[in-house]
Amino acid sequence: MSQLVDKPLMMANNMTDTITKPDMTNPNNTEKNNVEPNGNTAGQSWFNRSVPGIKQQLTAPLTAVETEPSTKCSNCHSMITNTALIFNCYVCPHCDHHLPMSARERLHWILDQVDGELGQEFTAKDPLRFVDSKPYPKRMSEAQEKTGESEALIVMYGKLRNLDVVACAFDFRFMGGSMGSVVGDRFVQAAEKALEDKVPLVCFAASGGARMQEGLLSLMQMARTAAAIERLRIAGVPYIVVLTNPVYGGVTASLAMLGDIHLAEPKAMIGFAGKRVIEQTVRETLEEPFQRAEFLLEHGVVDEVVHRHQLIDTIYRLLAKLCGVPNVNA
DSSP states (O other): OHHHHHHHHHHHHHHHHHHTOOOTTOTTOOOOTTBOGGGOBTTOOSSSSOOOOOOOOOOOOOOHHHHSOEEEOTTTOOEEEHHHHHHTTTBOTTTOOBOOOOHHHHHHHHOSEEEEEEOTTOOOOOTTOOBSSSBHHHHHHHHHHHHSOSSSEEEEEEEETTEEEEEEEEOTTTGGGOBOHHHHHHHHHHHHHHHHHTOOEEEEEEEOOBOGGGTHHHHHHHHHHHHHHHHHHHHTOOEEEEEEEEEOHHHHTTGGGOSSEEEEOTTOBBOSSOHHHHHHHHTSOOOTTTTBHHHHHHTTSSSEEOOGGGHHHHHHHHHHHHHTOSOTTO
């Protein structure tokens, strides 16, 4: 029994010996005098120690693309400020790609003086009560809120330098620039205005075709616009069409291909049926530049492919020639 009691005492003594065992690296068994509690060295307290400063990270100054509203080019994916795009007529300064312009911006760009706007009294109805993924009135209200326009075609009249002109433009952002009854009404009104004043009519086409939500009523606009253009032809009033990217469907089959002169912007997609539909029909792969403006120029569909920077001068020279203006450079 005495052996059991003495053994823990011996262990405790051994533990004490281990804890208080002298440092063999210090033969004199002396403690270092330069160590103070909390890791402070001799002669240096917490209050007078040096405080490290805040390192300022040097950053490069922000570029205009990072500080201004910008747009990514769909071709080269470079970022361009909206201010630079406006001054460059919405042409990418890096790859020369033609970005889309809204209808109102394009009309204000081509006309030096806007005297008025036509067709704002026309509003779309829902005669078929058409519903696809959403009702037609709801789809119209969403497009109007998105674009700030009441319909896909904008008509203005004014001056192009010294020429009186009626101009209309499709806005592809508005339900794909589809042609409904209101679009037909506005185009016919533009043609009647040009016919009454004996001034040229210029149309910037950008559309996906007839508007399916209006069914047969949208298809009837093909005949209405064709009849209005025929009256212009009989009266000798010039009608010039500028094909932008893209132009398809019923618009191509009517007003977009009935002009006296057809111009096109570079690489614009132009056709009746889409490329994928044609490939599925003929069971062949159609390589580039099929349905591009340059391809149609080679096959005689369009008269000239014009860069956007030269488009105003080209339209003016053609209209001045057709209208018999003596001084083209006036």
